[in-house]
Amino acid sequence: MNRLLRGETAKLFATRLPLWSLVTAALCGGGLTGLLSLIGPENATPPLPGLDTAEGVGIVVGMSGLLLFVPALIGTIAVTGEYRHRTIGTTFLAAPRRGRVLVAKLVVYGALGVAYGLVSSLFAGLAVITGAAVQGVELGVPLASLTALLARLAFAAAVYMVLGVAIGALARNQLLAIGIVLGYFYFLEHILMIVPGVNVIHPFLPGGATAALTDFTFLSDAIAEQLPIAAASTTSPLVGALVLLGYAALAAWLAIAVPLRRDLR
């Protein structure tokens, strides 16, 4: 197993993916949050609560959660790259016990996901603190609460990267896998969120669980204001975290079990 972990790590670091992942993490974490903090949420259309309120900080920091599909995409692209560039055959020749290869990939990319999450959260945190300082307001939450929220976002990023790896390993085709990730997080979940009756399951979908984990109900609240339906409810952050972990575990299990029987062409 150590050999496979070393091999997968060597493969990852033989490309520039780790560097670009962390640069992307910094941009995704700092970008949206930074922009909104500097403009001041109260100057947005429609106006949002300011950074001097807990709600305002939650919304501004939680915005970076909308970009969680990015770590998922990084994982997906990395794994489907093995199929696209036809290196998966060489990999399975070196390690015929394919389940172990997938375990090694999930561990290595899980670690990259943690690094991604930490960098993303660090920059989101810096952005919101800088934003508050520029506007001369006191941050609406104590630093400890902000750190806890950022840690939950980092956790979500790691889980999403693992989900992305699993989806990629199952789909194999790069375009298909990217389509699944984007189609789901950008389209399908939002549709499910506004279908009356169906939206009761939303808290138990990955996006809903993430919203619960990060206390980010901005989208579902906004939808409820516009439409004559009840807002999709959220569960507690802990349940959200467990639901997300459950999805990651299920996807990982499938990704480990399914390739075992497949023929390589």
Next chain:
Amino acid sequence: MIILTVRTFSLLSLEYATEGIRSMITAQIDVSGLAKRIGDVEAVRDATFVAAPGRVTGFLGPNGAGKSTTLRMLLGLARPDAGTALIGGRPYTELPDPTGTVGAVLDLAGAHPAMTARGHLRSYCALGGHAVGRAEQVAELTGMTDYLDRRVGGFSTGMRQRLSLATALLGDPGVLVLDEPSNGLDPAGIVWLRTFLREFAADGGTVLISSHVLTELQYGIDDLVLIDRGRTTWTGPLSEFTEHGTSLEAAFLELTSDGASPLPTGTEGIRA
């Protein structure tokens, strides 16, 4: 003077040979009754042959005859519906040190275009559990030392084939399985590869090399396995195949199609 030179040369090559035998674990390839259906097509119906240590075995057949599918089953990349494919008495997937036993060059073997050749070789070195220095050693063996720090994306097909072979050699295997390795090689590259494989076999290694190009195998192999529409139709030493006074080409055409090109009498007897 001439005799002296010859003797020195043969002594040298003997030394090289014993060194080779010491370092490699040789193994025989045994394929028996292999069958595989892909969709509606019976890609392989009955593949049965042996590739012995110390010999280069050519695996020859027209396009779509089932060569690649047979080799993939041999290497554990596809599951056979029936039959067995063993290397040194074991299926590939049960070898304790797979890449240290068998080196494979697949027709589809690829490399990540963003990696340098060194990065690629070191990654697969780590994955296979081989000594780190092997990356540079196999690069030297395959003549690609000067290309080590270039990104694979810019490689020609010939360089990619060399990188494939280098990757296959990382574990210093005693068995080489090559699927159409000459694709994309220039004439000099083909001669180089042939010489390389001959030396590998001379050191006691087992070589199984597939091709759909007859002339490519004509000079480099000891044994021949003919496959047509999923069935091995002839196996044996190349010398027996051609000793019936017929050309290799005529015999090949006869044994791989519905008798489109009639064969002189006497060749009938060697049909499997």
